[in-house]
Amino acid sequence: MGAIVHIATDEAPGGADYELPAQNESLRVLEKRGARAERGVHGALSPCVQPMTTAVEPGTAIDSAYAIELRGIVKRFPGVVANDGVNLRVREGTIHAIVGENGAGKSTLMKTLYGAHQPDEGDILIHGTRRTFRNPSAAIDMGIGMVFQHFMLADNFTVWENIVLGSEPGHLRLNMRKARRRIRELSEQYGLEVDPDELVADLGVGDKQRVEILKVLYRGARILILDEPTAVLVPHEVTELFASLEQLTQQGATVIFISHKLDEVLGNADAITVIRAGKTVGEIDDPSTVTAGELAEMMVGSELPSPETREATVRDDVRLEVVGLTIESAPTGVDTVALAAGLAGGIESSSGTPTSHRPLDDVSLRVQSGEIVGIAGVEGNGQTELIEAIMGLRPASGIVKVDEQDVSELSNTARRNAGIGYVAEDRQRDGMVLSMTLWENVILGHQAGDDFTHRGLIDRDAARERTRQVVEEFDVRTPGIDVSAFTLSGGNQQKLIVGREMMAKPHVLIAAHPTRGVDVGAQAVIWDILRQARSDGLATLLISADLDELIGLSDRLLVMLRGKVVAEVDPQTVTPAELGSYMTGAHHHDGRSASGSPGDGEAPA
Amino acid sequence: MNRRLLTTFAAPALAAVAAIVVSSVAVLVAGESPATAFKAMWSQIDSTESIVLIVNRAVPYYVAGVAVAIGFKMNLFNIGANGQYVLAALLAAAAGAAVDLPAPIHVAMIMGIAVVVGATWAAIPALLKAYRGVNEVISTIMLNYVATNLIAYLLAEHFRNPDQPNIRETRVLPESARLPSLNSLFEAIGFDFGPGVVLHGFLPVAIVLGIGYHVLLNRSRFGFNLRVSGENPTAARAAGISPRRMIIVTLIMSGAIAGLIGIGPLLADPQFYKYGDQFPVSYGFIGLSLALLGRNHPVGMAAAALVWATIERATQALSFVDIPQEIGIILQGSFLLSAIIAYEIVRRLSADAETRAASRETPGTRTIAEAPA
Numbered sequence: 001m002g003a004i005v006h007i008a009t010d011e012a013p014g015g016a017d018y019e020l021p022a023q024n025e026s027l028r029v030l031e032k033r034g035a036r037a038e039r040g041v042h043g044a045l046s047p048c049v050q051p052m053t054t055a056v057e058p059g060t061a062i063d064s065a066y067a068i069e070l071r072g073i074v075k076r077f078p079g080v081v082a083n084d085g086v087n088l089r090v091r092e093g094t095i096h097a098i099v100g101e102n103g104a105g106k107s108t109l110m111k112t113l114y115g116a117h118q119p120d121e122g123d124i125l126i127h128g129t130r131r132t133f134r135n136p137s138a139a140i141d142m143g144i145g146m147v148f149q150h151f152m153l154a155d156n157f158t159v160w161e162n163i164v165l166g167s168e169p170g171h172l173r174l175n176m177r178k179a180r181r182r183i184r185e186l187s188e189q190y191g192l193e194v195d196p197d198e199l200v201a202d203l204g205v206g207d208k209q210r211v212e213i214l215k216v217l218y219r220g221a222r223i224l225i226l227d228e229p230t231a232v233l234v235p236h237e238v239t240e241l242f243a244s245l246e247q248l249t250q251q252g253a254t255v256i257f258i259s260h261k262l263d264e265v266l267g268n269a270d271a272i273t274v275i276r277a278g279k280t281v282g283e284i285d286d287p288s289t290v291t292a293g294e295l296a297e298m299m300v301g302s303e304l305p306s307p308e309t310r311e312a313t314v315r316d317d318v319r320l321e322v323v324g325l326t327i328e329s330a331p332t333g334v335d336t337v338a339l340a341a342g343l344a345g346g347i348e349s350s351s352g353t354p355t356s357h358r359p360l361d362d363v364s365l366r367v368q369s370g371e372i373v374g375i376a377g378v379e380g381n382g383q384t385e386l387i388e389a390i391m392g393l394r395p396a397s398g399i400v401k402v403d404e405q406d407v408s409e410l411s412n413t414a415r416r417n418a419g420i421g422y423v424a425e426d427r428q429r430d431g432m433v434l435s436m437t438l439w440e441n442v443i444l445g446h447q448a449g450d451d452f453t454h455r456g457l458i459d460r461d462a463a464r465e466r467t468r469q470v471v472e473e474f475d476v477r478t479p480g481i482d483v484s485a486f487t488l489s490g491g492n493q494q495k496l497i498v499g500r501e502m503m504a505k506p507h508v509l510i511a512a513h514p515t516r517g518v519d520v521g522a523q524a525v526i527w528d529i530l531r532q533a534r535s536d537g538l539a540t541l542l543i544s545a546d547l548d549e550l551i552g553l554s555d556r557l558l559v560m561l562r563g564k565v566v567a568e569v570d571p572q573t574v575t576p577a578e579l580g581s582y583m584t585g586a587h588h589h590d591g592r593s594a595s596g597s598p599g600d601g602e603a604p605a
Numbered sequence: 606m607n608r609r610l611l612t613t614f615a616a617p618a619l620a621a622v623a624a625i626v627v628s629s630v631a632v633l634v635a636g637e638s639p640a641t642a643f644k645a646m647w648s649q650i651d652s653t654e655s656i657v658l659i660v661n662r663a664v665p666y667y668v669a670g671v672a673v674a675i676g677f678k679m680n681l682f683n684i685g686a687n688g689q690y691v692l693a694a695l696l697a698a699a700a701g702a703a704v705d706l707p708a709p710i711h712v713a714m715i716m717g718i719a720v721v722v723g724a725t726w727a728a729i730p731a732l733l734k735a736y737r738g739v740n741e742v743i744s745t746i747m748l749n750y751v752a753t754n755l756i757a758y759l760l761a762e763h764f765r766n767p768d769q770p771n772i773r774e775t776r777v778l779p780e781s782a783r784l785p786s787l788n789s790l791f792e793a794i795g796f797d798f799g800p801g802v803v804l805h806g807f808l809p810v811a812i813v814l815g816i817g818y819h820v821l822l823n824r825s826r827f828g829f830n831l832r833v834s835g836e837n838p839t840a841a842r843a844a845g846i847s848p849r850r851m852i853i854v855t856l857i858m859s860g861a862i863a864g865l866i867g868i869g870p871l872l873a874d875p876q877f878y879k880y881g882d883q884f885p886v887s888y889g890f891i892g893l894s895l896a897l898l899g900r901n902h903p904v905g906m907a908a909a910a911l912v913w914a915t916i917e918r919a920t921q922a923l924s925f926v927d928i929p930q931e932i933g934i935i936l937q938g939s940f941l942l943s944a945i946i947a948y949e950i951v952r953r954l955s956a957d958a959e960t961r962a963a964s965r966e967t968p969g970t971r972t973i974a975e976a977p978a
Contacts, residue, residue: 338738339848343680343838393842412845422843430843433836444833445844453826460824479966486956487963 066125067092067223067254068113068144073122075108082108083119084278090223090271092127095245095255097269099262101299101519105278106258110225113256114146115139126223145221147212149228153200159183160196163215186217191247205378206237210244217253224248226257230264231545234378235580242268260299262292274298299520313370314555318404319539320367320390320420320508325398327360327385327563337394360385360396361563367508367539372530374554374571375543378583382563383543384425387510390541391415391422403507413448421506423497425513425543427490431497434486438478439467441485442500451504466503474499475525491522498526502533509533512543527553547576561585616951617898617908620944627939628932637928649922650915654802661805663914665869665885667907668811669892671818672862674901678822679835679855685730685745686863686889688752693722694867695756695775698880699764702776711781712872716810719864726752727860734856735849741856753886760880774881784810784873807869814862815903831855863889894941900948913937 070088074081083105090096100106112119115133124131126142133139136146153162164179183196192210200208209229216224226245230238245255245268259265265272266287274282274295282298284290360382367373377383389396392412400408402418410418422445424430432441443452443463452463467481474495478488485493498514511530515523530553534540544550550557551571559567559582567582629639649655669686676683683689697719706714729748733739766776784806788798798804822828834841834851842848866888870877877884895913899906920933 336842336848339735339852340838340842342738343834343848343852391843392845411847416845424840424843429837429839431840433833433840435836436832440829443829444840447826447829447833448845456826457824458826458829479963483963484956484959487960 066090067127068256069123069125069128070109070113071123071125073109073112073119073124075105075112075117075119081278083112085122085280086275086278087280087283088273089283090254090256092254093249093252094270095242095249095257095268097265097272098256098258098275099260099265099272099295099299100275101260104275104299106275107227108278109275110146110227110256110258113139114144114225140219140221143220143222145216145219145224147209147216147224147226147229149231151208151212153208153211155199155201157200158196159194159198159200159203159211159214162200162211163196163218165215167219183214183218186214189251190217190253191244192217205232206234206240209233209237209241213244222252223254224256226255228258228260230259230261232379234584235547235577236584238264262295266290266292266295312555313535313537315369315371315537317369318366319369319402320365320541321399321401321404322366322386322390323364323399323401325360325363325386325389325396325400326358327389327394327396328358335395358563360389363398363560363563363565365541365558365565367541369507369537369539370534371555372534372540372542372553374550374557375541375560376547376550376557376579376583377560379545381560381583383512383560385563386560387422387425387512387541387543390510391420416445416504417449419507421501421504421509423501423509423511423514425516427493427497432485432493435484438471438476438481438483438485438488438496439464441496442467442470442503445500446504449504470496470499470503474502474529489519489522491518491525494518495522495525498529502529507539509538509540510543511540513545514542515546515549516544547579551576551579559583616947617944619947620940623943623947624936624940627943628936631932631935632928635929635932637926641926642923642928642932645922645926645928646919650919653798655918657798657802657804659911659914659918660808661803661869661874662917663907663910664805664807664811665866665888666891666895666913667910668814668862668869669866669888670895670899670906670910671814671892671903672859672866673889673892674896674899674906675818675822675831675862676855676859677835677896677901679831679851680838681734681852681856681859682742683727683730683745683856683859683863684742684889684893685727685748685752686859686866686892687887688745688749688889689723689726689860689863690719690866690889691756691884691886692726692752693719693864694871694884695759695764695880696722697864697868698775698778698871699759701778701782702879705779706781708781711779712784715778715782715872716865716868719868720861721864723864724857724861727856727863728853731853731856731860735852749889764880766879772881774883775879778872778878782872783878786873803875805869805873807873810865810868814865815907819903827854863892866892894937898941898944912940916940 066089068088068090070086073083073086073088075083086105086109088098088109098106098109111117113124113133115136115138118132118134124133126144131142133142133144139145154165157165160176160180160183163183180196187193187196187210190213192214194203194207194210194214198207200211203211209232213224213226229241233241242264245257249255249270257269269287272282272284272287272290272295273280274284276299282295284295363382363386365373375383375386385394385396388394389398390400392400392407392410392415398408399406400415402415402420405418407415407418416422428434432444436444439460440463443458446452447458451466452459464481470476471478471481476488476492476495476499478492485496488496494514498511501509509530514530515526518526527549530540530542542550542553551574554571557569557571557574557579558565559569559579561583562585566585569579569582625643629642632639632642650659669690672686672690673683697715700718701711701715704711704714726748727745730739730741730744733744734741760773760775764775766772766774768776786806787804787808788802791798791804820828822832830841830846830851833844834846834848834855838848841851867880867884870885871880872878891913895906895909898909898912916933916936920930920936923930923932
């Protein structure tokens with residue numbers, strides 16, 4: 001009904017005078033209320049008016065129906081209902097956020113929408129018409145494109161080659177000029193600046209993401225779905241991303257993004273849908289009417305935990321001391337990283353990208369008993385190398401001392417025996433063996449100690465007993481200790497790993513991304529464990545990409561950039577934005593470590 | 606537990622049915638009746654003598670399977686078991702014939718030489734991979750050719766039996782170097798195989814090897830490291846397990862066991878007691894099939910070895926009914942291929958089932974699992 005009125009108004013471009021925008025706005029409100037009345041339900045949320053009518057081209061905004069409407073989507077997998085009646089209404093030309101905990105069913109919903117699988121029940125309406133997508137290319141044909149969290153780009157191809165890959169213009173011969181021109185047009189139109197001829201390997205994370213977005217636009221998408229687009233970005237890149245998205249929507253495109261960073265959602269989304277346990281639990285048309293706290297409560301159904309640790313427990317004894325730790329670039333010959341990757345069937349190690357600088361350059365730090373020292377930095381700036389050098393997994397020059405004992409020449413197992421616990425950065429890649437049982441995974445990393453082996457033989461009873469303790473004390477939710485690790489959720493896997501390391505009573509803990517990709521409940525448990533261990537005197541080196549976690553847990557914060565420690569900041573006073581500028585080298589600090597001299601190269605202002 | 610048994614046996618059973626169907630089609634294409642073929646094959650194996658012959662043949666197959674499986678366990682493909690065992694057999698045969706020792710010591714010495722030679726030959730690809738990143742598949746295959754030519758040279762120029770100048774073979778091993786048959790053992794418990802049927806004395810060695818393999822893999826720290834390295838090499842590295850050391854030790858161990866493959870025929874088969882042109886040279890490749898078929902499991906590979914030997918024995922009867930014996934190879938091939946497919950299907954189904962069971966039984970599950978990737 002509202003639609004008809006709308007069309008009549010908008011389709012009189014001749015009369016496009018000052019009045020039109022205002023008219024248009026009020027009509028939108030009407031239309032919205034009408035739509036709500038029709039459906040009856042829809043929470044007690046206030047209607048809002050989007051201040052973007054002026055930018056919407058005539059013709060695109062005419063369609064009053066939602067760009068996307070999902071009604072009662074149910075998707076079952078063996079044994080679980082991932083989506084249990086999800087509703088989603090996305091207005092044309094808006095930025096729409098979908099928030100929810102890990103495992104709430106966001107990704108399943110997005111896969112449904114972009115044709116990766118079909119829902120068991122429910123309808124997908126695109127511009128008011130019911131559609132079914134047999135596969136992702138059917139969704140692309142309808143103008144729906146997906147930008148994945150993990151970039152799917154060929155590093156050895158240029159930007160334009162990556163963009164046209166899979167939808168090459170021309171049949172037998174590539175029409176390069178046409179492709180390049182089209183990409184230039186797109187990037188100008190939407191403010192997505194990248195040089196089409198640059199090699200993707202040379203791009204930063206933000207640029208790569210722009211390439212991913214361009215790829216989707218190149219295929220003609222008008223509705224973009226972004227899966228946790230900011231997870232890999234530093235603060236200023238996040239700002240840039242949302243500016244681009246804003247520009248996209250102003251030109252009539254529709255953006256859906258998944259996130260669990262609530263401030264980001266509140267600051268940038270025009271509307272929000274909250275999903276919990278497979279159901280839509282909130283639809284917010286005007287984000288200014290809710291607070292982050294309210295959103296979080298909707299998400300988890302309870303109070304949000306915080307990583308705060310404040311009262312100082314730092315003692316005088318230095319547990320971990322690192323002096324001048326350096327890894328020279330371009331390792332020669334076959335190193336163990338490559339060997340392990342070779343056995344895994346991979347070609348190169350994940351962090352083995354060639355760099356012009358030393359992967360780890362003269363890093364010194366000390367961690368005292370009862371202290372958590374955080375390492376902040378954009379991923380790939382030497383954090384992986386630092387922890388692996390401390391753990392003895394990568395050859396490095398320099399000194400590592402544990403409890404005053406020089407362990408620089410010792411093997412990884414000897415260092416563990418000297419009292420270092422290790423939570424590796426990627427639990428499924430480095431921290432556990434998914435196909436093995438829980439009790440076998442509890443042995444992992446401690447197989448060389450005396451706890452679980454006697455004269456070369458595995459002591460199964462000891463391992464099983466320890467596993468039972470870990471499961472009980474660290475709240476690992478599992479039906480038993482004989483199940484394979486892959487049956488556990490990410491949070492429970494991580495609790496098992498943290499528990500395994502804690503039970504070995506380390507003096508020093510290297511914790512890399514201890515709560516990455518785990519649900520809020522497990523995150524709270526892990527934070528509690530770290531806090532408790534800190535007050536019991538554990539020295540923790542914490543590496544994280546979650547700035548809130550770093551600021552909340554750390555007693556001191558070091559920032560790494562291009563293999564060096566470039567700044568030390570006080571987590572009590574630093575803001576995420578400041579930290580972000582240190583991390584990218586934009587911040588010209590007062591030279592606490594003069595060797596850092598950040599600011600060259602790609603450093604943004 | 607029941608489900609586990611079911612999934613263990615479902616795949617091979619399905620594969621057997623598929624293999625029988627495929628080979629029946631092959632027989633039909635050849636213009637013969639499958640019923641005739643299978644009847645003839647059954648009559649060929651339906652006797653005590655046949656069973657003993659099958660076991661004799663299966664034993665070295667089994668050793669080959671174990672040798673290859675230990676490499677498979679950490680994704681190392683020892684295609685070079687052939688070269689390793691043939692070279693080991695030749696040198697062990699030559700050394701054994703050159704000395705005179707009391708029986709047990711003589712046997713032990715020959716076995717020891719075979720193990721050392723197999724290990725040494727496998728050490729070449731091991732070191733190449735560990736220090737130079739050379740793919741072991743390529744280096745072991747190429748070393749097979751090197752071994753073949755080396756053997757031809759050694760046999761012709763150095764180890765040839767001077768009493769038989771026209772035949773290329775080593776001297777026959779003396780009585781003290783032979784493994785006695787197990788017939789007397791079975792006769793002692795009132796079991797007679799019949800005249801002329803000999804159960805080779807290498808069987809106990811294979812059984813001990815299988816048990817040792819099981820204990821090593823599942824009870825020892827080395828076996829734990831090995832399995833972790835195979836299942837998740839990056840996690841193994843992060844846990845302080847040196848991939849370099851594991852590659853070297855595992856490939857050498859595989860070669861050492863491979864060295865024993867030829868010991869069965871050499872010391873326990875009255876047909877040989879020497880290395881010559883008739884000596885079997887391709888058991889290593891059969892070992893690859895058996896390790897796949899038996900899923901690197903000590904019992905699974907034993908069953909696979911028996912099946913393999915049974916098919917070989919049974920298809921000998923096909924020539925009596927004018928059906929090409931190659932049907933046997935089709936039977937083996939289709940069995941192997943369909944078994945691998947069936948294993949993968951069963952693996953996925955049981956992984957799903959385990960996840961489902963776990964999420965059902967997990968106490969206090971609040972969140973819902975995401976879609977499987």
